[in-house]
Amino acid sequence: MMGGYGSSMMGFGLLGWIINIVVIGLVVYFSVTFALRNYFNQNK
Secondary structure (H helix, E strand, O other): OOOOHHHHHHHHHHHHHHHHHHHHHHHHHHHHHHHHHHHHHHHO
């Protein structure tokens, strides 16, 4: 995935960069909320 990172970014330009940030943000957000939910459920 990281191998074609630079070339794909050049093709998309600014729009691709924004989409990339949004996608990464969503993935991080969901993974963090999922991890926190599991963490709190274990402590009950």
